[in-house]
Amino acid sequence: MAAPWSARLAELGIELPAVVKPVGSYTPALRVGDLVYTSGQIPVSGGEVIIQGKVADGAEGEVSPEQANEAARLCALNALAAVHAEVGIDSVVRVIKVVGFVASAPGFSGQPGVINGASDLFGEIFGEAGVHARSAVGVAELPLGVPVEVEIIVQVR
Known part of the structure; x- marks a missing residue:
């Protein structure tokens, strides 16, 4: 890619949020060699959880x-914010792995479609470098x- 990822984010009108403070005894991201591993990131914006509940097809009161x-x-944006705080977004070479967990109501089996929200974002930002291996797990x-x-592993320079 000719331009750095920060320029691509600006072009898309995407601003990385502040790193979400851990809710336990862990760090948001950790670099080992040329890989950065993020801890699981949840849907928090402005320090607040923005949505709660289990995912279901058409069930009243569910997500x-x-x-x-x-x-x-x-x-996924929160995961990228953690990567950026650790090494800088322009250090990313490619997204290697995405693991997504979906709190699922009984009978819900659409976890891959839910986690596409993260995968599609990585494709928008990184293009071919955003193509990754993935797991989408119902819990x-x-x-x-x-x-x-969502947690990710990225390769960095």
Whole structure:
């Protein structure tokens, strides 16, 4: 890519948020060699959890797959903020792996579509360098009652 990733973010009108403060005994991101691993990132904006509940198809009072997809996108932005704080966004060579967890109501099996919110964001920002391996896992509960959590591994210079 000719321009740095920070320029691509500006072109897309995307601003990286502040790094989400850990809710436990861990660090948001850790560099080992040429890889940066993030801790699981949840849908927090401005220091507040923005959505809670389990993901379901059409269930009253639950989180819709579309809402969860948007939450996964926010989780991905929070993961990138953690990477940026650790090494600078322009150090990213490529996204290697995305792991997404979806708090799923009984019978919900659309986890891949939910985690596409994160994957699609990486494609928008990084193009071919955003193509990654991925897992999308349904779970019973997530921290603070959120519907989705995303962690990533990126290769850096």
